[in-house]
Amino acid sequence: MKRRESLKGLLIGTVAGATAMTGCKTDKQIKETIYKDLPDYGRTPEEKDWDKKILEAEPFFNKHEMETLSILCDIILPRKGDHPSATEVKVPEFIEFIVKDMPDNQLPLRGGLMWLDTETNRRYNKQFSSCSKQERITVIEDIAYPDPDLQKPAMSPGISFFNRLRNLTLTGYYTTKEGFKDLGYLGNTPNVWDGVPQEVLSEHDVQYDPEWIAKCVDQSKRDIIAQWDEKMNLIS
Amino acid sequence: MQIKESPKTYDAIIVGSGAGGGMSANILSEAGLKVALVEAGPYFDPKDPETMTQLKWPWESPRRGAGTKRAFGEFDMSWGDWEVKGEPYTHAEGTKFMWWRSRMLGGRTNHWGRISLRFGPKDFKHKDIDGLGENWPISYDDVKPYYDRLDKMIGVFGSKENRYNDPDGYFLPAPKPRLHELYYIKGARKVGVDVIPSRLSILTKRINKERGVCFYCSQCNRSCRVYGDFSSGSCLIFPAIKNGGQIDLYTDSMVKNVITNDEGLATGVSYINKKDRKEYTLKGRVVVLGASACSTARILLNSKSSQHPNGLGNSSDIVGRYLHDSTGAGRMGFIPDLMNRKTYNEDGVGGMHVYSPWWLDNKKLDFPRGYHIEIWGGMGMPSYGFGFNTSELNKYVGEQIGGYGDKLRDDVKRFYGSVIGLSGRGESIAMYDNRCELDPHTVDQWGIPVLRFNYKWSDYERNQARHMTNTFDEILEAMGAKVLGDKPTKENDYGLLAPGQIIHEVGTTRMGNDPKKSVTNRMQQLHDSKNVFIVDGGPFTSQADKNCTWTILALSMRTSEYIVEEFNKKNL
Known part of the structure; x- marks a missing residue:
């Protein structure tokens, strides 16, 4: 960090109208207090203000809506073996955040939840959350698949709603540690890429062309400083 | 005042x-x-932990990488996008x-694609070829010495190919292609489209003691903490x-x-x-x-x-x-042969490892200038948007779209890493x-x-976009892919993106x-x-x-x- 400190020092020392820079430390201290409970992922001050506003806002979904949402999320992704269910990795809480971050989702989700209750009221004379497992699945089966030819037009609003909720549930789930584990994603970590594993090449019936590979990096020499001859050939 | x-x-x-x-x-x-x-x-300094986004996990953010406040996703290192407040x-x-x-500080260089291509001799004198636009008052020979020094000063990987209008440079060695790129090479060659290693200003090899070497996180758009890419x-x-x-x-x-x-x-x-x-x-x-x-x-x-x-x-x-x-236009394809992939860390450099430089002669075409093809795909890190409509791919394997439960969970996994995208980036007439x-x-x-x-x-660009999407569909089919989405038509300019959108x-x-x-x-x-x-x-x-x-x-x-x-x- 030393170099950065010195660069910042230089910055402060030379800016005309250095008034802009004075008092910076106090500002920073104040900001640290304001933002201390916020998630830290490289935000600008303006972005921190936005996060803070959302995280401290009143809940959008009421208790009943949240309960229904949780049941639905776990129908979409129930626990399977060692892999947790959607509610176990807090997908409903993620959706609660997203509808405030992207308000366009608010009306379709609220309306969709209400539509679902109306539908189960019509069929079973009770709200979705009070239905039996079997009753719930009966309704879900009617809205879980697209109906491009409008064979059951009365279900259309439910189909759109469920599609949106399925998308948000999948995204909320597979962007968690547990979701990565289920998927088998192994990156986002320092690595030295040295080609597709041989067994995968064989499985896909592809191979590296020797002429191509000759142009590629020899990872054992990656730390040796590059040098070229005058004909542009790399010689180190 | x-x-x-x-x-x-x-x-x-x-x-x-x-x-x-x-x-x-x-x-x-x-x-x-x-x-x-x-x-x-x-x-801004890419190594400042306060603003750094490189190697963050999606769950570190409550919105998981969504683009609410940054148009290219919240981990993208650009303060300001299509709009500046x-x-x-x-x-x-x-x-x-x-x-x-x-x-x-550093402007757009903090997040750009690092695609670092020299202009060729024809590019400075294109009016001589087709009578359109204006020639530069300088030629490739005037700029060549500076490109040469730039290569050594900043570092760019690539390969010597002896292509007249895509001049070689002092290249660092290229990274090996990934699986979807091997499929692309096969498909492109089958339909007569050239493919060569890409040319990006990312250090696959050390060039000095001050800057680090690429550690393959594929996140150059987040700006590199070890200065392994150019900004x-x-x-x-x-x-x-x-x-x-x-x-x-x-x-x-x-x-x-x-x-x-x-x-x-x-x-x-x-x-x-x-x-x-x-x-x-x-x-x-x-x-x-x-x-x-x-x-x-x-x-x-x-x-x-x-x-x-x-x-x-x-x-x-x-x-x-x-x-x-x-100009820009693109197509996507789903490759059934890439279903049910064995997973491994496939993050490479930030961007493609292979690309297609312009390979045709415009004299035989109904538009005056060329384009190159960029390729994306693979088992990238999920962030907001992952899983959206994944189940629609079922239509290409004769199965039911939609659903829920264990079948849905299996779908997400079997389709992971099976989609590839091709983007054309071409020359418009000034x-x-x-x-x-x-x-x-x-x-x-x-x-x-x-x-x-x-x-x-103008129609120069629209016709070029039409050629792009036709070509991409051919390549995708030759790769064994099912082309996704409706074919762009005249009504939507053949898929031509809005001016400015390529940020050049x-x-x-x-x-x-x-x-x-x-x-x-x-x-x-x-x-x-x-x-x-x-x-x-x-x-x-x-x-x-x-x-x-x-x-x-x-x-x-x-x-x-x-x-x-x-x-x-x-x-x-």
Whole structure:
């Protein structure tokens, strides 16, 4: 960090109208207090203000809506073996955040939840959350698949709603540690890429062309400083 | 309000700290000139943990990477995107231009794709070939020595291919292709499309002791903490300061206009300090504009004086004209053979490992200029949007779309890494009527008149886009892919993206030998004011089917060394 400190020092020392820079430390201290409970992922001050506003806002979904949402999320992704269910990795809480971050989702989700209750009221004379497992699945089966030819037009609003909720549930789930584990994603970590594993090449019936590979990096020499001859050939 | 004047006189004032401005600051300060580097955004260093997003996990953010506050996703390292709060731009009726601005030290170089292609001999003289547009007043041979030095100074990987119009350089070795790229190579070759290793300014091998080597996280768009990729801060500005260069950084300082004297020469710039909202002036013997093609045009147009009544450098009425961006269109495909993949860490460099340079002769085609093909795909890191409509791929394997429960969970896994995308990036023709100009009715929050864009594509670009999407479908089918989405039609310009969307704005202050038809001379010096130079994409006479940054850098090096020479000869 030393170099950065010195660069910042230089910055402060030379800016005309250095008034802009004075008092910076106090500002920073104040900001640290304001933002201390916020998630830290490289935000600008303006972005921190936005996060803070959302995280401290009143809940959008009421208790009943949240309960229904949780049941639905776990129908979409129930626990399977060692892999947790959607509610176990807090997908409903993620959706609660997203509808405030992207308000366009608010009306379709609220309306969709209400539509679902109306539908189960019509069929079973009770709200979705009070239905039996079997009753719930009966309704879900009617809205879980697209109906491009409008064979059951009365279900259309439910189909759109469920599609949106399925998308948000999948995204909320597979962007968690547990979701990565289920998927088998192994990156986002320092690595030295040295080609597709041989067994995968064989499985896909592809191979590296020797002429191509000759142009590629020899990872054992990656730390040796590059040098070229005058004909542009790399010689180190 | 009293304007505050700086007591110091700089040898050079550089406006903008991106590729052009950063290179100029590096060269001028190394030569011993006293430099003020003025940037409209805040300070930024890719290694600062406070602002760093590289290697963050999606769950570290409550929105999991969504683009609510940053158009390319919240981990993308660009402060500012198509919109900058309080700094609007407008459009002439019925036209569209999308303008990306990064307000930060290093500008857009912090997040760009690092695709670093030299322009070829034909690219500088394309009018000779098809009679369209204008030739550059310089040739490949004039720029080659600078490209050569740039390769060694900043580092770019690639391969020697001996292609006439895609000149080789001093390349670092290329990374090995990934599985989807091997499929692409196979498919492209089957239909006669050339494929070669890509050329990106990322260090696959060490070039000096100061910068680290790529560790393959595929996140160059988040800016690299070990300086393993090129950004203007990490490769040009910080090293210059470290080497004792006399560079004063003025951040959060929005330049409004260039100040000129009775002889019409520049004496400095006027800027707004965004922190205290006051106006300041800086004095300098030379002004170097590298604010971006459009921002530089705006500054010039806002620099009206009795000597330059139409704006500085604008006696020709050419400033802002000939604005052009690369063309863009794309297609996606689903490859059933890539279902149920064995997973392993497939993150590579930030971007593609292979690409297709332009391979055809336009004489046989119904559009005048070429394009190159970029490839994306693989088992990338999930973030917001992952899983959206994944189940629709079932339609290509004869299974039910939609659903829930364990079947859905299995779908997500079996389709993971099976989609590939091809994007074309091509050359448009620079047109006199495609321009940005001052909007007489609108100012930004700093009181500065804003730009109004007036840009329309022609059939040259539409026909090129049609060729792109037809070709992509052929390649995808040859790879064994099912093409996704409806085929673009005439009604939607054959999938041609809006002007500006490829973020290669160039041409607004084009260079030429005739002061009536160009803004700068062949050294990127204003015809109308000899101590003002332009080092961004503005002086580009034409764009080529290449990304513009490597040429901006080479030309900025060339212009900056010319400034030093002229300075030493006391001509400035």
